[in-house]
Structure formats: C-alpha cells, structure tokens
Amino acid sequence: EDKVVQSPLSLxxxxxxxxxxxxxxxxxxxxxxxxxxxxxKAPTFLFMLTSSGIEKKSGRLSSILDxxxxxxxxxxxxxxxxxxxxxxxxxxxIIIQGAQKLVFGQGTRLTINP
Amino acid sequence: xxxxxxxxxxxVTETGTPVTLxxxxxxxxxxxxxxxQDPGHGLRLIHYSYGVKDTDKGEVxxxxxxxRSKTEDFLLTxxxxxxxxxxxxxxxxxxxxxxxxxxxEQFFGPGTRLTVL
Numbered sequence: 001e002d003k004v005v006q007s008p009l010s011l012x013x014x015x016x017x018x019x020x021x022x023x024x025x026x027x028x029x030x031x032x033x034x035x036x037x038x039x040x041k042a043p044t045f046l047f048m049l050t051s052s053g054i055e056k057k058s059g060r061l062s063s064i065l066d067x068x069x070x071x072x073x074x075x076x077x078x079x080x081x082x083x084x085x086x087x088x089x090x091x092x093x094i095i096i097q098g099a100q101k102l103v104f105g106q107g108t109r110l111t112i113n114p
Numbered sequence: 115x116x117x118x119x120x121x122x123x124x125x126v127t128e129t130g131t132p133v134t135l136x137x138x139x140x141x142x143x144x145x146x147x148x149x150x151q152d153p154g155h156g157l158r159l160i161h162y163s164y165g166v167k168d169t170d171k172g173e174v175x176x177x178x179x180x181x182r183s184k185t186e187d188f189l190l191t192x193x194x195x196x197x198x199x200x201x202x203x204x205x206x207x208x209x210x211x212x213x214x215x216x217x218x219e220q221f222f223g224p225g226t227r228l229t230v231l
Contacts, residue, residue, distance in 0.1 A: 041225065088156055
C-alpha cells in the first residue's frame with residue numbers, strides 16, 4: 001500500500017527558531033515529491049523535488065530529497081508567526097497517459113508563538 | 115492564482131439526500147481531481163479525470179460518483195450523503211505531466227465545506 005508519513009504531526013516553537021519537518025514515503029511509480037503550505041484555505045505550492053541531494057530554496061524555506069532512503073525534509077529558519085500553518089508533503093505517482101496522482105501525508109501543524 | 119472555482123463553498127445537508135459539488139476551471143487543463151480532507155488524514159483522492167468523459171477511482175471512492183461532460187467542469191456527487199462524508203472537499207487541476215518543463219504541480223481550488231447531519 002502506498003503511504004506517506006510526516007513527522008512530527010504537531011510542533012510549537014517560538015518566533016526565530018529553526019524547524020525541520022520530516023516526510024518519509026513508500027510509493028510506487030514515484031515521480032516527484034511536493035511540499036504545500038496550507039493556512040485556512042487551499043494548499044499552496046512550495047517546492048517540487050525530483051532529484052536526490054539537490055536543495056531547493058525559497059527565502060527562509062529549503063527542502064531536500066533523498067531517493068535512496070525515501071525521505072525529504074523541509075527546513076524553515078528564523079521562523080515568523082506567518083509561518084504558522086499545516087505543511088503537507090505529497091508524492092507524485094504516475095498513473096496513466098501523463099496523469100499524476102498525489103499521495104499525501106497527514107500534515108504537520110506548525111505553530112509559531114511570538 | 116490558477117482559475118479554479120468550487121461551488122457551493124459551504125453546504126449543510128441531511129443524511130440520505132443527494133449532493134453535487136461543482137469544480138470549474140478556466141485553464142483548459144486536461145486533468146482534474148477531487149480530494150477530501152479530514153483531520154489526521156491529509157488529503158485523500160476520491161476520483162480523478164484525464165479527459166472529457168474519462169474518469170477513474172481514487173483511494174476513497176465508495177459513496178461518490180463523478181462526471182465530466184466538458185473540459186472545464188468536474189462534478190462530484192454523493193448519491194446518498196452520510197455523516198462520514200462530512201469533510202472539506204478540494205478540487206485540483208494540472209496540465210499533462212509531459213507538457214512544458216515536464217513537471218507540473220497540482221493547483222487547488224478554494225474548497226467546499228460539507229456538513230451532513
């Protein structure tokens with residue numbers, strides 16, 4: 001059975017701290033791994049990772065993929081209250097004819113206290 | 115933002131009634147998806163479509179049906195709503211995997227909050 005597991009499920013830190021969110025997966029027909037941020041609405045795209053060892057960065061956020069050990073991490077440095085959200089990890093799985101399906105983890109609820 | 119709308123945005127209904135949720139896109143993307151989101155489960159795929167009249171089941175399809183009669187609209191129907199179908203429903207779209215750069219993320223609609231009493 002395909003599965004994506006995120007840890008921790010919930011995390012509370014103080015503003016300015018650095019956090020690391022984890023995502024491990026066992027998914028057939030792997031194509032890529034994606035991170036989304038979800039506030040009180042639809043998930044918004046953060047990163048797509050396709051190759052091992054290549055770090056993707058966007059401001060204070062960065063992510064890396066290890067396709068041998070089947071995991072990814074999302075780092076957020078110098079956290080701000082606006083980083084409070086649910087962070088979703090999803091693995092893209094090829095279905096048919098170029099279509100992909102996303103298998104999601106449970107999400108990590110991150111709370112940043114001032 | 116990708117041109118995706120969902121209607122209704124909120125709905126309260128009673129057990130046993132049929133419910134239809136609509137997803138509308140203006141991007142002319144071929145692939146459309148319906149997910150539900152429940153606490154502790156992330157998002158789970160209900161059904162997806164890879165073209166007009168071409169649909170298939172996802173991991174939690176029991177109790178749901180879909181239809182796609184034109185590119186821009188993807189309808190999700192709960193034949194006879196149950197309390198276990200109380201959830202937030204998201205529609206998503208994506209272009210074909212091998213178009214453009216070859217990798218394309220899914221874009222999500224604003225969601226529909228459905229409560230079944």
